Amino acid sequence: MALLQIAEPGMSAAPHQHRLAAGIDLGTTNSLVATVRSSMSTVLQDDYGHALLPSVVRYTPDGKVIVGHEAQAMQSTDPVNTIASVKRFMGRSLNDITDKAHIPYRFIDGNLDNAGASKRVLQLQTRAGLKTPVEISAEILKSLKHRAEKSLGGELVGAVITVPAYFDDAQRQATKDAARLAGLNVLRLLNEPTAAAVAYGLDNKSEGTFVIYDLGGGTFDVSILRLSKGVFEVLATNGDSALGGDDFDHRIYCWVLDKVREASEHFAPLSEEDTRLLLTKARQAKEWLTDNHEAQIACKLSNGTLVDVTLTAPQLVEITQHLVTKTLSPTRKAMHDANLSIENIDGVVLVGGATRMPHIRHAVEDYFKQEPLTNLDPDKVVALGAAIQANILAGNKNDDDLLLLDVTPLSLGLETMGGLVEKIIPRNSTLPIARAQEFTTYKDGQTAMSIHVVQGERELVTDCRSLARFDLRGIPPMVAGAARIRVTFTVDADGLLSVTAREQSTGIEAHIEVKPSYGLSEDEITHMLKASFGSAEIDKKARMLTEARVNAGAIINSVNAALAVDSNLISQSEQHNIEVKIQLLTSLIQADDADAINKAVDTLNHATEAFAAARMNASVSRALSGKNLEDIKL
Amino acid sequence: MAITLTETAANRVEKFLANRGKGIGLRLGVKTTGCSGMAYTLEFVDEMQAEDIAFESHGVKVIVDPKSLVYIDGTELDFTKEGLNEGFKFNNPNVKDECGCGESFTV
Numbered sequence: 001m002a003l004l005q006i007a008e009p010g011m012s013a014a015p016h017q018h019r020l021a022a023g024i025d026l027g028t029t030n031s032l033v034a035t036v037r038s039s040m041s042t043v044l045q046d047d048y049g050h051a052l053l054p055s056v057v058r059y060t061p062d063g064k065v066i067v068g069h070e071a072q073a074m075q076s077t078d079p080v081n082t083i084a085s086v087k088r089f090m091g092r093s094l095n096d097i098t099d100k101a102h103i104p105y106r107f108i109d110g111n112l113d114n115a116g117a118s119k120r121v122l123q124l125q126t127r128a129g130l131k132t133p134v135e136i137s138a139e140i141l142k143s144l145k146h147r148a149e150k151s152l153g154g155e156l157v158g159a160v161i162t163v164p165a166y167f168d169d170a171q172r173q174a175t176k177d178a179a180r181l182a183g184l185n186v187l188r189l190l191n192e193p194t195a196a197a198v199a200y201g202l203d204n205k206s207e208g209t210f211v212i213y214d215l216g217g218g219t220f221d222v223s224i225l226r227l228s229k230g231v232f233e234v235l236a237t238n239g240d241s242a243l244g245g246d247d248f249d250h251r252i253y254c255w256v257l258d259k260v261r262e263a264s265e266h267f268a269p270l271s272e273e274d275t276r277l278l279l280t281k282a283r284q285a286k287e288w289l290t291d292n293h294e295a296q297i298a299c300k301l302s303n304g305t306l307v308d309v310t311l312t313a314p315q316l317v318e319i320t321q322h323l324v325t326k327t328l329s330p331t332r333k334a335m336h337d338a339n340l341s342i343e344n345i346d347g348v349v350l351v352g353g354a355t356r357m358p359h360i361r362h363a364v365e366d367y368f369k370q371e372p373l374t375n376l377d378p379d380k381v382v383a384l385g386a387a388i389q390a391n392i393l394a395g396n397k398n399d400d401d402l403l404l405l406d407v408t409p410l411s412l413g414l415e416t417m418g419g420l421v422e423k424i425i426p427r428n429s430t431l432p433i434a435r436a437q438e439f440t441t442y443k444d445g446q447t448a449m450s451i452h453v454v455q456g457e458r459e460l461v462t463d464c465r466s467l468a469r470f471d472l473r474g475i476p477p478m479v480a481g482a483a484r485i486r487v488t489f490t491v492d493a494d495g496l497l498s499v500t501a502r503e504q505s506t507g508i509e510a511h512i513e514v515k516p517s518y519g520l521s522e523d524e525i526t527h528m529l530k531a532s533f534g535s536a537e538i539d540k541k542a543r544m545l546t547e548a549r550v551n552a553g554a555i556i557n558s559v560n561a562a563l564a565v566d567s568n569l570i571s572q573s574e575q576h577n578i579e580v581k582i583q584l585l586t587s588l589i590q591a592d593d594a595d596a597i598n599k600a601v602d603t604l605n606h607a608t609e610a611f612a613a614a615r616m617n618a619s620v621s622r623a624l625s626g627k628n629l630e631d632i633k634l
Numbered sequence: 635m636a637i638t639l640t641e642t643a644a645n646r647v648e649k650f651l652a653n654r655g656k657g658i659g660l661r662l663g664v665k666t667t668g669c670s671g672m673a674y675t676l677e678f679v680d681e682m683q684a685e686d687i688a689f690e691s692h693g694v695k696v697i698v699d700p701k702s703l704v705y706i707d708g709t710e711l712d713f714t715k716e717g718l719n720e721g722f723k724f725n726n727p728n729v730k731d732e733c734g735c736g737e738s739f740t741v
Contacts, residue, residue, distance in 0.1 A: 002721075003714065003716060003719055003720060003721025003722060003723055004674060004676045004721050004722045004723070004724075005676070005721050005722070006647070006650055006660065006676050006677060006678055006722070007675070007676060007677045007678070008677065008678060009661070009677050009678055009679060009680050010677070011677065012663075012665070012675035012676065012677055037720075037721070038646070038650040038721075039650055039653065039654040039678065040649070040650050040653045040654070044718070045718070046718075047718065147718070150717070150718050150719070151718040151719055152719065153716075153719045
């Protein structure tokens with residue numbers, strides 16, 4: 001029996017025609033999925049009642065992909081094949097990752113992309129092969145999609161996925177591609193702070209300026225939004241990509257260690273397991289202190305040491321206040337960038353689990369001189385807002401509900417002579433938008449023009465992010481400055497850009513969609529899509545590997561057999577050479593690389609060529625010896 | 635006869651109405667689509683129509699148009715969970731046959 005939800009007046013769906021839509025918060029540390037049921041936005045839980053899905057993907061030795069808590073538990077045991085915080089690598093090339101030394105993953109520089117934006121897609125080497133961040137994110141999205149469809153009893157028509165306000169075009173496109181790989185129809189990408197504001201219904205007001213203070217597990221973001229005529233404009237964003245709730249856990253952990261060291265003089269370094277145990281205890285204590293005055297941290301370490309300390313709320317404040325203070329500096333900068341003072345702020349929204357800590361709330365309240373909005377769960381607020389937006393976009397609301405529009409996060413422009421940027425679409429333009437500008441040739445008889453599309457606020461091309469390059473050819477030869485080339489920038493509702501250049505007199509046109517700006521071409525995506533249908537690709541690889549192993553085994557056997565019989569036919573050094581090749585091949589058979597096995601087979605074949613010829617001659621002469629010519633005539 | 639809500643259903647409806655911030659009650663109805671004849675509709679009510687019939691159950695105003703009432707009179711609306719899914723369920727004594735999924739029915 002299908003279970004029904006209450007629809008808006010006159011909006012009842014026909015049977016089997018429910019327009020199921022979900023909002024997805026694809027987070028760095030955790031991800032969530034929410035939906036609107038009976039006009040109420042709710043976060044969907046998994047079979048075990050968890051709302052948060054840790055954004056961790058693990059490729060297991062038996063070829064499976066697991067996502068979430070189970071994967072997270074294996075993070076320290078199998079770090080190379082267990083990818084966490086993949087969001088940080090979305091739409092990034094190897095050069096963009098500055099702290100490679102601290103990340104356990106094996107990064108591989110990918111191929112140059114077709115757009116020629118001199119970007120290489122970043123890949124990670126796992127036991128399941130090379131994986132792009134897009135593919136890894138797609139696994140998280142697949143898991144959330146599955147949860148939503150199980151909870152809603154039907155297929156999703158689409159989803160709204162949230163992204164940080166500062167995400168550039170490449171990162172947004174990477175997110176959309178991940179959704180496509182996961183089989184999700186993206187209704188829209190929505191800025192995370194905007195989603196939080198929507199969850200609080202701030203979009204129902206006519207206007208206002210709001211601050212979204214988002215302290216997640218590992219990142220801190222502060223955004224200032226201005227709402228006018230139903231559109232949220234991002235006035236400023238700032239943050240600290242290396243500051244989050246985890247740092248508070250770590251402070252408590254260090255404090256506990258100090259206490260234990262004080263008590264016992266001989267304290268051996270902690271095992272990895274103990275570190276994890278103590279960090280978990282630290283997190284639990286932090287969470288407990290949100291509503292209680294003191295927390296007991298008690299456990300037994302693997303070396304037998306008993307830990308039993310009590311952390312009080314004032315002590316927590318004392319040891320972590322500097323972290324809270326650290327969030328205020330980006331906040332001040334954002335306020336300064338937006339050219340606002342405290343009195344201009346109409347509301348402050350807290351996002352992220354860490355903002356439950358009372359001293360954070362107090363610090364925010366003290367700074368903004370007003371009580372922040374906290375009645376929604378700060379872990380869920382972004383997903384809840386995304387679900388509300390998804391519900392509207394899926395067509396489950398009446399027309400009088402305004403569609404929320406987004407704005408371009410950064411200016412879009414192109415390179416002009418001397419490496420300068422000419423901005424075509426300024427930042428904070430409401431989407432969708434199209435803007436055109438005319439350019440001309442620089443030299444007499446110039447017949448082609450190279451168009452370099454960039455994104456950013458800086459004046460020099462080198463300081464902006466390169467999105468794409470393309471050429472307009474076939475401009476009729478004219479004196480410099482006579483040609484009129486109209487360049488049109490169009491950004492759709494998802495914030496994705498296409499650029500067209502048109503020579504006005506001849507109508508010659510060149511066009512580019514700034515899709516693969518982070519390095520994945522349409523072909524590659526199609527390929528990934530195909531590969532994601534079932535496990536055809538994995539099966540194929542497995543088959544190639546098995547075939548190679550079987551082949552190699554057969555060759556080793558036959559060469560060994562031949563050596564046993566005819567080793568007298570070759571020199572000792574030749575024999576040694578063959579034996580070395582056999583050893584190499586034998587060791588490679590255990591590995592998972594079909595190509596390497598095949599290569600070693602070829603090498604062995606080559607090394608035994610002389611031997612094989614010698615054997616052939618020997619057997620021929622054996623067959624011929626002692627026979628006269630008549631006998632061997634056929 | 636009448637239309638009633640179970641207590642669970644009534645609590646839910648009240649919660650949803652409060653969250654929505656407007657609306658005077660819940661409308662139950664049928665429309666003639668679906669794979670086996672009729673389909674249930676369940677909507678919030680912002681204003682009543684002249685011919686509407688209203689019931690009260692556990693403090694929730696239940697509104698039905700007279701044409702629909704013929705098919706669903708005596709119905710008890712329940713709120714249940716099935717695995718991860720949750721929602722409202724019509725227990726309609728008039729139903730002779732329903733399609734596999736229970737979204738549509740014949741009388």
